Amino acid sequence: MASRWRDGPREDSSGLKAHHQEEPCRKPGDAAESLGELPRWMRLYFYGMHGVTLDVLLSSLQGVLNYRDPKLVGFSSPYLCVMHSLAHFALEKMYSQKSCFRGRPVVFHLVFYPSIYIGLQILIGNINTLTEQVRVVSGTQLAVHYILALYFSQVFHRGLARLQYQRDIRQEDSFNGQRPPHGLPGFARFLFFGMHGFLDEVLFTSIFNLVEKSDRTLSGHTSLWSFLMYGSCSFVVERLYIHLHFSRGWGTWRRLPLYICFVYTWEFSWGLVLRQFDACSWDYSHYPHNFMGLITLLYLPGWVCLSLYQDVLSNVLLRIKCTKDGNEWGGEEAKKKLL
Structure with a gap:
């Protein structure tokens, strides 16, 4: 991800030099x-x-662990996506109560928060089964949930609290022709795009299963390899967008053919390499207009839509800035914001 940032003063023909001369005139705190x-x-x-x-x-x-499958296929669903979204939001509210445990951080981080987290995960698991019988959680699952609870309280919430959003930028005059600075490191943007690739594939396969197999559970699947494939692909497409749009002024429909060519090349290259290790999780051999079963023109409309959405997503992500010392949720200011 990158940060979208517009400094107040306008630039003249001297560019950045004029910007640095005018910057001290800005009001403190702007x-x-x-x-x-x-x-x-x-x-x-x-x-x-x-x-x-x-x-x-x-x-x-x-x-x-069970099948030694090199395809590394994993599962989720749109239902779980919605439930996780609501559960994470509830955990955010719980984390904001950290200030109530001043002097007792161990109680909060090792007892209170993990208990809430584990309870929510058990609830999500039982709702997802849609059965009258309550699912029994094993000791291994409890241990995994507890470790994830520690990850949430020690890493996830603290990291997210450092992200700030630039709200008052207009697209047409955002950077005055200059390439936008990056507020987030490349690795963080890669992680975001990898996770978004998971979401895209789970949504696509769940809809496909609903149409083709009448699977109303909307179960979808993807592969851990897709994280690397989508993360790297979207990262490069984002760089193309920044260069072609902000530096060269190319419009959407002029950039789109480059996006599509790169996406197909990337999918084919990854599939060719993964197939050598029996780790390729897709096979389009039974689809029309396929090449070696690794790419197919049948998915062209989908790639076009995702490419267009990539630009929309990039415009939003470019507004995000990572601060060194964010207002960690649980402080007084953070509590006021969350109310």
Whole structure:
């Protein structure tokens, strides 16, 4: 991901030099006032995507342990995506109560928060089964949930609280022809795009199963290899977007053929390599207009839609800035924001 940032003063022909000369005239706090916490809709979107990623990761690892399958296939569903989104939001509210445990951080991090997290995960598991019988959670599952609870309280919430969102930028004059600076490191953007690839594949395969197999559970699947494939592909497409749009002024329909050519080349290359190790999770041999069973023109409309959405997503992600010391949820200011 990258950060979208517009400094107040306008630039003249001297470019950045003029910008640095005018910057001290800005009122103190102007930049800080234009930044705020991530909007609620964005957090819910990210929470659902993150929950799907955990589903795929855990189920694929379980498959590896049981079947030694190099395809590393994992499962989730749109239902689980929605439930994870709501559960993460509830955990955010629970984490904001950390200030009530001042002087007793061990109680909060090792007892209170993990208990809430494990309870929510058990609830999600039972809702997802849609059966009258309550699922029994094994000791191994409890241990995994507890470790994930520690990850949430020690890493996830703290990291997310550092992200700030630039709200008052207009697309037409965002950077005055200049390439936007990056507020997030490339690795963080790669992780986001990889998780979004999981979400895309789970949604696509669940809809496919509903239409072709009448599977109303909307169960979808993807592969851990897809994380690397989608993460790297979207990262490069984002770089193309930034260069072609902001530096060269290319319009959407001029950029789109390059996106499509790159996507097909990327999918074919990854599939060719994975097939050598029997790790390729897709085979289009039974589809018309396929090449070696690794790519097919039947999916062209889908790739076009995803490519167009990539630009929309990039415009939103470019507004995100990572601060060194964010207002960690649980402080007084954070509590006021969350109310």
